[in-house]
Amino acid sequence: MSLDLTRVTVLRPDGAALFPQIDLSIPPGTIATLTGASGVGKSTLLDAVGGHLSANFRMQGRVLLDGRDVTELPAERRCIGVMFQQAVMFPHLSLADNLAFGLHPSVRGRAARQAAVTEALDMAGLTGMGARDPATLSGGQRARAALMRTLLARPCAVLLDEPFSALDPERRHEIRAFALATIRSSGIPALLVTHDRADADAAGGPVVALS
Numbered sequence: 001m002s003l004d005l006t007r008v009t010v011l012r013p014d015g016a017a018l019f020p021q022i023d024l025s026i027p028p029g030t031i032a033t034l035t036g037a038s039g040v041g042k043s044t045l046l047d048a049v050g051g052h053l054s055a056n057f058r059m060q061g062r063v064l065l066d067g068r069d070v071t072e073l074p075a076e077r078r079c080i081g082v083m084f085q086q087a088v089m090f091p092h093l094s095l096a097d098n099l100a101f102g103l104h105p106s107v108r109g110r111a112a113r114q115a116a117v118t119e120a121l122d123m124a125g126l127t128g129m130g131a132r133d134p135a136t137l138s139g140g141q142r143a144r145a146a147l148m149r150t151l152l153a154r155p156c157a158v159l160l161d162e163p164f165s166a167l168d169p170e171r172r173h174e175i176r177a178f179a180l181a182t183i184r185s186s187g188i189p190a191l192l193v194t195h196d197r198a199d200a201d202a203a204g205g206p207v208v209a210l211s
């Protein structure tokens with residue numbers, strides 16, 4: 001899968017563009033980075049690509065997945081996963097049930113669903129922790145679990161909005177390495193919003209600076 005943005009910008013309610021038009025091509029397994037000053041529109045651009053733009057904004061341009069134009073599709077039909085800074089988990093569900101919630105519908109049957117969740121927990125270094133209340137996880141554990149939940153939905157592309165910035169500096173490096181390697185090996189394109197130059201360097205893909 002590849003993700004292409006063609007002449008994409010977002011118009012404010014007064015019709016002015018938030019930022020100049022963007023052209024970006026992200027090949028499979030590549031992590032592109034989106035940087036720029038606070039308030040320039042990075043999160044809004046991710047919302048536009050994922051189909052979550054709030055009603056007072058309007059997107060211009062096209063979003064293509066493997067050449068297929070998904071611009072007019074609602075978010076749930078775009079096959080684009082998202083991960084935010086705060087790894088939100090349902091508090092009334094166990095960690096395993098939180099991950100199962102993200103599972104792609106083609107994984108049918110209790111045994112197959114359990115196996116997929118167990119494999120995801122193992123990959124995230126959370127073996128045997130499926131019964132835990134997500135509130136009892138560390139920030140790093142929750143971030144790894146949230147990434148696996150996003151990927152269990154088998155997205156065709158993934159958008160990450162400052163996924164490491166809530167983590168303490170010691171954990172940050174480790175979680176970033178895990179997340180980038182996991183996304184690369186999944187073979188899907190990713191777009192990462194970050195303020196941190198080191199994140200862009202680690203991601204290694206094209207960098208777009210919004211201004």
Ligand SMILES: Nc1ncnc2c1ncn2[C@@H]1O[C@H](COP(=O)(O)OP(=O)(O)OP(=O)(O)O)[C@@H](O)[C@H]1O
Nearest residue numbers: 018036037038039040041042043044045054056195
């Ligand atoms: N729902 C909304 N309604 C009106 N204006 C909004 C809304 N969401 C964001 N904005 C405005 O749109 C602009 C872009 O916001 P956005 O959150 O995309 O910036 P950002 O580059 O991601 O910032 P940061 O780095 O601080 O997260 C800002 O001026 C913001 O105040």
